[in-house]
Each structure stands twice: as structure tokens, then as C-alpha cells.
Amino acid sequence: QKEVEQNSGPLSVPEGAIASLNCTYSDRGSQSFFWYRQYSGKSPELIMFIYSNGDKEDGRFTAQLNKASQYVSLLIRDSQPSDSATYLCAVNKNSGGYQKVTFGTGTKLQVIP
């Protein structure tokens, strides 16, 4: 079982729709959760992070965390063509005194104009 699992996609949504990206993780000791966006040929950039169960909203982005189900999601409202990218889920835990960050394989999102 992979430590962090994502559907590779592509996930295609029409412009203006809500895009829903999902991620599951295997280690119950995981403590914090991140969503990075990676445009083709570019490096990942952080867009959202969440530590506690529930929802966290930032503009058009909402991160949702359910530790009991070991599930993290990212909702993008009013999707724009500029949101087309690969979204990487990353999971962080304290491991022997240092922070271990593990990435999923990413979900490719295509927003159709």
C-alpha cells in the first residue's frame, strides 16, 4: 500500500465548475497535510495546508481533512483554465525527531473553457 494515494487523472471539469481532488494516506500518525500545485515544467508550489479535522477555506480553495477515514481533499470552486495543473498531496509526520514529508503521485486537472 502506498503511503499517499491519489488518482492520477486526468480530471476534466468545465470552466466555472467545482473540481474535487482526493487523497488517502496510510500512516495514522500523520500530522499535517498539504496541497501543492505543479504546472507543467515547473516546480511544486504550496497552495493549501491543513492540520485539524474539518474544512479550511482560502479564496476559491477549500481543504478538507478526515483523520478517522485518513482522507484529504481539495475543492476548487469556480474552476478556471489557469487552474489546469497537477495537484500533489503531501503528508507530514514527525519521524525520529525530524519532519518526514511524503508526496502522492499527483492528480492532473484539466479545466475546459
Added chain:
Amino acid sequence: EAGVAQSPRYKIIEKRQSVAFWCNPISGHATLYWYQQILGQGPKLLIQFQNNGVVDDSQLPKDRFSAERLKGVDSTLKIQPAKLEDSAVYLCASSLARGVGEKLFFGSGTQLSVL
């Protein structure tokens, strides 16, 4: 604030040759990471430094890869000899290392092609 600097941006070598990548993290960031990202995959951690010391190199192919971090600042990653399967983007990232929930800041990466 200056970001994470990496060089070179691109490198093409033949198999069995050697190559080195350089990274300068954000000033004050104690933790430095080297990730390998193969096309279509997520970043895979190769090695993680906390200040001068290595805290995780469990996925580093030590027969051919080596890395060092000088005086807790700059870092170099070397591959010798390179194999075809080493073709990937090598990403350097840094973080403050102040507790759980470290945000990683990435450099622009080095795209390596092994022919």
C-alpha cells in the same frame, strides 16, 4: 526574500558519465531536501539534511548517488555513474524546521537526460 537557487537548469549526459547538481536554500532554512521526480510521478525523497547532518537517506541509491551539505547551507548532489533510469527532474527544497507542518519551498529544478 530570495528563493531556493538550483543549477544547472538542464543537463544532458551519456550513461556511465558523472553529473553534479547544486542547491542554495533560502537563508535561515535548516532543512534541505533533494527529491527526484520522474515524468508523470510525484516527487520521491532522495535525501534530507537537517543543518549539516543527514536525517533520511533511505531511498538514496548509495552505490551511485552521493550528497553533501557544506556548513549547513549549500548542497551538492552527485550521480556517478549515471544510468538511463536516472533521467528525471531533481528538485531541491528547503524549510525552516520549526515543527510539524513544515512548508517546503522548491527551487526550479534540474532536468537531467541520460542518453
